[in-house]
Amino acid sequence: MNFSPTKEQLMVRKMIKQFAHNEMKPIAQLTDEEARYPQETIDKLGKLGVMGMPMPKEYGGAESDYVAYAGAIEELSKVCSSTGLIVQTHVALCCWPILTFGTQEQKRKYLPDLVAGRKLGAFALTEANAGTDAAGLQTKAVDMGDHWVLNGTKAFLSAAGIADVYIVMAMTDKSKGTKGISAFIIEKGTPGFNRGKKEDKMGIRGSLMAEQIIKDCIIPKENLLGEVGKGFKVAMASLDVGRLGVACQALGIAQGAFDETVKYMKSRKQFGKSLDKFQALAFEMADMKTRLDCTRLLILNAADRRDKGLPCTTETAEAKLYASETAVYVTNKAVQFHGGYGYTKDYPVERMMRDAKITEIYEGTSEVMRMVISGDIFR
Amino acid sequence: MKIIVCAKQVPDTTEVKIDKVKNTLIRDSAPSIMNYEDENALEEALRIKEQFPDSYITVISMGPPQAKDMLEECIAQGADEAILISDRELVGSDTWATSNVLAAGIRKLSGFDLILTGRQAIDGDTAQVGPQLAEKLGIPQVTYVKEVTVNDNEIIAKRTLENGYETLKLKTPCLLTVTRELNQPRYMTIKGIYNVKNQEIKVWNIKDINVDLTEVGLDASPTKVVESFVPTSKGKGTVIEADSAKEKVAILLEKLKEKHI
């Protein structure tokens, strides 16, 4: 593993940092307050090639490495983690499965627009009664000879109604359990495929999440993604990429809150001196910094293994587990060290603390990460 | 259209440390960036290329080896080629010597239609290199340009004056020095960044360009820096806080009266 970033990795980070500072920072608070989807930011990121950066050149990507991608998601999330999530869901849970499991026709049909950011992707696995136990999903897909008919309701779908291309997991043969699940591509606007109730969330309020109702939805035969009965594999493999993104999102939130706190501590005076002069607080900052760097190394390891084509499910789960718990810990302390001001919306740490929590929940909860890691220990 | 952009890597702060002996800036004391107005020059070149897609943009810089980083960023933004002229003999060159070097470098290239430079560099603030370069190459120039229109081989440039602007029409080849008002520089793109490795930055030393050794470097520079220092700020401005504009004006008038202004 190379601990020194490459030229490209440094440049990607620099470019995203500039972009986030100029284009995202001014609207980050409003994005949260009004739960406003940052469409203009996503359009701009599309033009800059961020929406499909690790995808192959033949589909318009830059074939960037995942270490650089990780840096990009972190830098976006430092300033606005809703944006970080939108980008990472699109890349990891829509572009990636189409690239990895799609037919030539599917890749040619969907990837160029997705990679250029002209179209947005989503991933529908969770249902009301199938969260952690995703294999218990009840959405059904029936083979009608020359087409499929889908019925069911997806819950907690990020970008529901906004996204153009959806990867939808449905049961094709209930008797086979996880081996009875298949993955499908459904396009926005398909009759019988509609957004339901929007959820009002604690954090990442700029990223919309809603129910998606699938009723007698007819889709063409060729929209099956991968083989019949291999949908669970599609979902789990995609979530490995997604968890890397969530880890980076968590690191970004934590680093963002940490940086704000350093700045604040230097300026806020009590008892005649600035807060950074209180060793009790400074020592805690040292612990936070150490955890941030640990997180960064775990992410680097997971991303580097992905770049090298090595197995990385466990390493990615470790990165996500540690990053998300670090984000919750650091943002909590960040608010603490801001005192009452940190509890107000005048300072971004309030938003960051709310944003951090989700990273312990989606794309597999911390408990699930521990299942993955312990499962590997006691294999 | 063949466009040449002159760019300089500069330290990113007003608080850089100064070499007491040479009276020049210590570059390592602050992070290096591309000079702001040179970014505007590159941006304008990229826009012209969008208008005339068969244009070719060459960025040229004289500077230390690490200026390569800046040139790589120019490639990542969309420049076609970048050249760094770097040699120990060039250290300490003033504007006259620098324009000698740039002119020699540009003469080595296969012609050009337009040269764009920033108005001035934030570390020297002389605004001399652009005009000197035009003189040495024997081409017309317009300085302080804030708007450019290109029609085939004719350029219309709006030039900022103290109290307005002046519009000038000129034939190519020519040189424009540009200001920050001209445009908003773009970001690097991800594809551009990953294209850098296919686009070698050419590094030329003094032997690669046809330049008289007695006309470059510190000793040949007619400008002798007597002293460099960080100017001390002359007091702070005050912000008048009050509920209404009316009250603010009242407070202001009061203050002016106190000072007998």
Ligand SMILES: Cc1cc2nc3c(=O)[nH]c(=O)nc-3n(C[C@H](O)[C@H](O)[C@H](O)COP(=O)(O)OP(=O)(O)OC[C@H]3O[C@@H](n4cnc5c(N)ncnc54)[C@H](O)[C@@H]3O)c2cc1C
């Ligand atoms: C903002 C947001 C966006 C989302 N976006 C998407 C999306 O785009 N697509 C999508 O498919 N899903 C999405 N989800 C769903 C998300 O992945 C699930 O919420 C998550 O997987 C947990 O499922 P659940 O909510 O049903 O919780 P449950 O599964 O009910 O879990 C409740 C608690 O029990 C624990 N638990 C459950 N089973 C076990 C066990 N066996 N051992 C130990 N502990 C256990 C869990 O860890 C958790 O702490 C999103 C969720 C949110 C909140």
